[in-house]
Amino acid sequence: xxxxxxxxxxxxxxxxAVVAGLGVLISYQNAAGVAGETPRQxxxxxxxxxxxxxxxxxxxxxxxxxxxxxSMEELNRLLAQNGGxxxxxxxxLRPSGLAANWTHTGLRQTAAAIPGVTVHDDVDGxxxxxxxxxxxxxxxxxxxxxxxxxxxxxxxxxxxAGDNAGVTTIVSLLQGQNVSSSQTPVYGxxxxxxxxxxxxxxxxxxx
Amino acid sequence: xxxxxxxxxxxxDSLPARTEELxxxxxxxxxxxxxxxxxxxxxxxxxxxxxxxxxxxxxxxAGATSQLHLHVWAAxxxxxAVTSLPVLLAWKQPGKRLTRHTIAVGxxxxxxxxxxxxxxxxxxxxxxxxxxxxLAFYRDWHVLISxxxxxxxxHLLRGMFWPQSVYGVFAAPIWRSFEHAGWVVFEVAFLIIAxxxxxxxxxxxxxxxxxxxxxxxxxxxxxxERTAELTREIAERMQVEETLTQSEAQLAKAQHIARLGSWExxxxxxxxxxxxxxxxxxxxxxxxxxLPMDHCLERxxxxxxxxVRLALAEALRTQGPYVCEHRALLPDxxxxxxxxxxxxxxxxxxxxxxxxxxxxxxxxxERAEAALRRSEEQLRQxxxxxxxxxxxxxVAHDFNNLLTVITGYAAMSLQRMKKDDPFxxxxxxIQTAAERAASLTGQLLAFSRKQxxxxxxxxLNDVVAGMEKMLHRLIGEDIDLSxxxxxxxxxxxxxxxxxEQVILNLAINARDAMPRGGKLTIQTANVALDQKTRFRNRDxxxxxxxxxxxxxxxxxMTEEVKSHIFEPFFTTKSAGxxxxxxxxxxxxxxxxxxxxxxxxxxxxxxxTLKIYLPRVDALGxxxxxxxxxxxxxxxxxxxxxxxxxxxxxxxxxxxxRNCGYEVQEARDAMEALALIQTQPPFDLVITDVIxxxxxxxxxxxxxxxxxxxxxxxxMSGYTDDALAHHGVLEPELSFLEKxxxxxxxxxxxxxxxxxxxxxxxxxxxxxxxxPAVKREPTRTAARFALG
Numbered sequence: 003x004x005x006x007x008x009x010x011x012x013x014x015x016x017x018x019a020v021v022a023g024l025g026v027l028i029s030y031q032n033a034a035g036v037a038g039e040t041p042r043q044x045x046x047x048x049x050x051x052x053x054x055x056x057x058x059x060x061x062x063x064x065x066x067x068x069x070x071x072x073s074m075e076e077l078n079r080l081l082a083q084n085g086g087x088x089x090x091x092x093x094x095l096r097p098s099g100l101a102a103n104w105t106h107t108g109l110r111q112t113a114a115a116i117p118g119v120t121v122h123d124d125v126d127g128x129x130x131x132x133x134x135x136x137x138x139x140x141x142x143x144x145x146x147x148x149x150x151x152x153x154x155x156x157x158x159x160x161x162x163a164g165d166n167a168g169v170t171t172i173v174s175l176l177q178g179q180n181v182s183s184s185q186t187p188v189y190g191x192x193x194x195x196x197x198x199x200x201x202x203x204x205x206x207x208x209x
Numbered sequence: 210x211x212x213x214x215x216x217x218x219x220x221x222d223s224l225p226a227r228t229e230e231l232x233x234x235x236x237x238x239x240x241x242x243x244x245x246x247x248x249x250x251x252x253x254x255x256x257x258x259x260x261x262x263x264x265x266x267x268x269x270x271a272g273a274t275s276q277l278h279l280h281v282w283a284a285x286x287x288x289x290a291v292t293s294l295p296v297l298l299a300w301k302q303p304g305k306r307l308t309r310h311t312i313a314v315g316x317x318x319x320x321x322x323x324x325x326x327x328x329x330x331x332x333x334x335x336x337x338x339x340x341x342x343x344l345a346f347y348r349d350w351h352v353l354i355s356x357x358x359x360x361x362x363x364h365l366l367r368g369m370f371w372p373q374s375v376y377g378v379f380a381a382p383i384w385r386s387f388e389h390a391g392w393v394v395f396e397v398a399f400l401i402i403a404x405x406x407x408x409x410x411x412x413x414x415x416x417x418x419x420x421x422x423x424x425x426x427x428x429x430x431x432x433x434e435r436t437a438e439l440t441r442e443i444a445e446r447m448q449v450e451e452t453l454t455q456s457e458a459q460l461a462k463a464q465h466i467a468r469l470g471s472w473e474x475x476x477x478x479x480x481x482x483x484x485x486x487x488x489x490x491x492x493x494x495x496x497x498x499x500l501p502m503d504h505c506l507e508r509x510x511x512x513x514x515x516x517v518r519l520a521l522a523e524a525l526r527t528q529g530p531y532v533c534e535h536r537a538l539l540p541d542x543x544x545x546x547x548x549x550x551x552x553x554x555x556x557x558x559x560x561x562x563x564x565x566x567x568x569x570x571x572x573x574x575e576r577a578e579a580a581l582r583r584s585e586e587q588l589r590q591x592x593x594x595x596x597x598x599x600x601x602x603x604v605a606h607d608f609n610n611l612l613t614v615i616t617g618y619a620a621m622s623l624q625r626m627k628k629d630d631p632f633x634x635x636x637x638x639i640q641t642a643a644e645r646a647a648s649l650t651g652q653l654l655a656f657s658r659k660q661x662x663x664x665x666x667x668x669l670n671d672v673v674a675g676m677e678k679m680l681h682r683l684i685g686e687d688i689d690l691s692x693x694x695x696x697x698x699x700x701x702x703x704x705x706x707x708x709e710q711v712i713l714n715l716a717i718n719a720r721d722a723m724p725r726g727g728k729l730t731i732q733t734a735n736v737a738l739d740q741k742t743r744f745r746n747r748d749x750x751x752x753x754x755x756x757x758x759x760x761x762x763x764x765x766m767t768e769e770v771k772s773h774i775f776e777p778f779f780t781t782k783s784a785g786x787x788x789x790x791x792x793x794x795x796x797x798x799x800x801x802x803x804x805x806x807x808x809x810x811x812x813x814x815x816x817t818l819k820i821y822l823p824r825v826d827a828l829g830x831x832x833x834x835x836x837x838x839x840x841x842x843x844x845x846x847x848x849x850x851x852x853x854x855x856x857x858x859x860x861x862x863x864x865x866r867n868c869g870y871e872v873q874e875a876r877d878a879m880e881a882l883a884l885i886q887t888q889p890p891f892d893l894v895i896t897d898v899i900x901x902x903x904x905x906x907x908x909x910x911x912x913x914x915x916x917x918x919x920x921x922x923x924m925s926g927y928t929d930d931a932l933a934h935h936g937v938l939e940p941e942l943s944f945l946e947k948x949x950x951x952x953x954x955x956x957x958x959x960x961x962x963x964x965x966x967x968x969x970x971x972x973x974x975x976x977x978x979x980p981a982v983k984r985e986p987t988r989t990a991a992r993f994a995l996g
Contacts, residue, residue, distance in 0.1 A: 010307065012294065013294065016290070016294040019290055020290050023283070023286070024287065024321065024325070026283075028371070028374075031325070031374075032371070066268065066275065067269075067270055068268075068269070068280075069266070071328075095272070138270070159374065161328045162329050162374060191269050191271060192270065192271035192272060193272060194272045195273065195274055
């Protein structure tokens with residue numbers, strides 16, 4: 003038999019610990035990934051070319067990233083309403099030396115199933131490096147002349163779908179409206195290895 | 210029920226308390242059960258959370274490298290943390306309020322964790338509502354409040370700091386948090402209603418159960434009281450039964466002692482039942498119990514059966530008492546005399562339904578009564594015999610003296626007469642008449658049992674065989690005489706001459722009963738009288754007997770005649786043919802010999818007389834041959850004759866002097882003693898027995914004192930027990946029965962003088978030797994003519 007004060011104290015300690023644990027979890031949920039240095043102009047070294055008739059949207063995705071499922075859902079939702087106004091390419095990281103099925107995940111299939119989306123393999127993340135994308139789920143929007151309109155994530159947390167500033171900004175841009183900010187934090191896995199990441203300059207999403 | 214209701218009223222005060230107790234108990238059971246349910250559920254949820262994390266976000270990547278996703282760690286560690294305390298409390302503190310509230314909080318936290326791990330999927334939010342529903346299992350609305358509070362706080366905090374995580378919008382007004390909480394409250398409200406209903410039902414159930422328990426307790430108490438009463442009643446009943454059993458045993462014992470049994474005849478069903486004593490009295494078996502009356506009457510003696518039936522029928526007809534004395538004949542041949550009494554029981558219509566009665570064994574009483582009757586009869590007979598005997602004795606004494614003189618002088622006269630003497634025939638007639646008179650006095654003495662018997666060991670086969678020739682002559686040619694001797698026949702101790710007289714008397718009677726001829730059978734046999742046969746031979750003791758049966762095929766006798774045949778002077782013969790002393794004489798002789806005579810006779814069928822004499826184991830003695838009756842031996846010895854009757858004395862003196870003896874005479878004992886003391890010793894003293902002043906026996910005793918070597922010969926026609934004990938002569942004495950002939954006197958004198966110098970008393974019971982007393986051969990035959 004456990005004495006009541008002990009039980010109460012035990013319960014309080016337990017509650018604090020659990021709440022703290024949830025706090026840590028929430029904190030992690032809101033921890034944004036590294037935001038790369040995105041070129042203001044469509045890089046000339048890029049394999050892809052911008053659509054001259056309309057804006058081009060690029061999304062860099064790690065095929066194994068569980069948090070990017072939410073980003074893919076948001077992309078689907080975005081394109082469902084504005085598909086005709088933008089040319090969309092989704093580039094899946096494909097490290098060389100790995101089997102092709104490493105990239106053929108459910109996430110890639112989801113992306114391929116979205117109307118108006120062109121899926122590409124980004125071998126060794128070359129294109130991501132060209133565009134300065136370092137976190138899975140990062141979206142870039144260029145206008146028909148190759149000028150950068152938007153860079154950032156289209157979720158409000160890790161793996162959490164729902165209204166977010168990224169989608170709202172993109173939709174406004176596509177509708178020709180002015181936006182207050184053209185950059186949002188990205189929530190997802192790193193597209194590059196850690197060692198590679200340390201050699202690059204990290205950008206805070208607030209920057 | 211009357212006893213139950215008061216008890217219910219008595220326990221009414223305890224009903225709410227018991228209801229509360231049962232309700233709390235049920236509540237506690239539900240809490241414990243739900244605690245255990247949630248303990249298992251939370252463990253499952255934990256495992257499911259880990260599995261979901263592994264499935265949804267197993268790893269987090271950085272290029273081609275990966276590591277375990279934080280969600281997996283969160284599911285494992287945080288989920289474990291959330292699960293741990295509720296499970297611990299459910300395990301260690303089931304049923305406690307804090308336990309279920311901790312479970313409620315933990316369950317809601319688990320919902321938050323799962324929602325988080327699934328990326329805030331709306332579907333996962335249903336876990337909250339499901340959890341609330343399961344928490345309602347506690348039927349404790351406080352638990353729901355705790356859970357709802359957690360949800361509300363969570364939504365408030367999220368709405369305030371991260372609304373997009375719950376509302377999917379960047380910024381949400383506070384009311385949205387309350388809206389979300391409102392839905393939770395909505396469910397909780399209905400759950401609370403349901404809980405209240407459920408608790409009311411639980412309370413009702415508890416109350417019903419409490420009532421049932423109280424009722425049950427009351428019934429059990431009543432049952433216990435009744436059981437105690439029954440136990441007491443059973444104990445009392447057993448005591449009563451034991452007392453009854455003892456009473457029945459005492460009754461049975463009393464019945465057995467009194468030889469009085471009870472019985473009951475169910476007239477309607479014709480079944481007879483009885484007590485053990487009745488069963489024993491009639492010799493019934495257990496199988497006979499309850500059989501019809503006719504079957505039971507088979508145990509009644511055939512001669513009495515009709516009488517019993519008539520008595521029963523009369524009792525039923527008149528509804529009066531049943532009284533019937535009857536005999537029972539048992540299977541082993543035992544006969545009992547029973548006295549039955551009974552009463553008729555009638556039903557409401559006056560019809561006899563049963564007869565209840567008793568049966569008493571009065572066999573012994575009957576025997577005693579019969580013995581008493583016989584004793585009285587014997588007493589009367591004895592008194593009569595005594596009177597007759599006294600008369601006969603008195604007559605015989607004087608008469609025999611006269612006959613002695615008559616026969617003596619007649620014999621002496623005949624000796625002196627020539628054969629052609631004209632007075633010889635007249636003298637012979639005188640002698641014959643005197644001998645017949647002597648026989649008559651002998652019979653008088655015999656039936657009055659005053660005759661002097663000189664018993665010895667004899668065998669009846671020899672006695673009858675020796676008489677066969679004479680019997681043939683006696684009964685004539687028309688009657689066939691046959692004998693049936695038992696070759697193993699034992700001996701008897703009796704006076705053979707008297708036995709011969711008995712046989713001849715009975716043979717003469719048989720002859721007279723068969724005037725047209727017939728068959729006379731004389732049979733001998735060894736018989737043993739036991740208790741059963743003794744019943745029919747009441748005058749005899751149990752023991753070994755020799756039976757002599759004389760059977761004729763004559764006219765037989767009626768019961769009336771049979772009852773008088775042994776009385777003296779009773780005869781059915783025509784006048785002049787019988788004196789009425791024959792069978793009386795036989796009876797006297799046999800009775801005097803410790804025997805008995807039985808008569809079996811039916812009119813026109815014949816008669817059997819059976820004589821029973823005690824068997825003795827001693828060997829028999831041969832009867833001395835009777836020498837020539839006419840021989841008168843001589844002698845020169847000195848004799849003293851003591852006789853108060855002058856004629857007899859003169860006759861004896863004359864006879865003996867003629868034989869050569871030196872004879873002196875005395876008129877009485879005193880004179881004889883004087884002569885003995887003054888004269889030289891006599892060789893023989895011949896003395897009468899009954900004399901005035903001093904009897905012959907006293908004289909003998911005096912002589913034995915003064916002259917012990919002198920021999921003594923008694924002579925008498927009637928001793929009056931002076932010499933004989935109950936008529937049986939003492940063995941050491943010599944005796945000459947009056948009347949006697951001169952020749953017999955001479956032979957007896959010679960025999961005594963020539964005998965042993967001093968007679969030594971010999972016990973007849975040891976060697977059976979009895980001094981032979983010779984009789985005159987013609988005397989017995991002469992008596993027959995008188996029978």
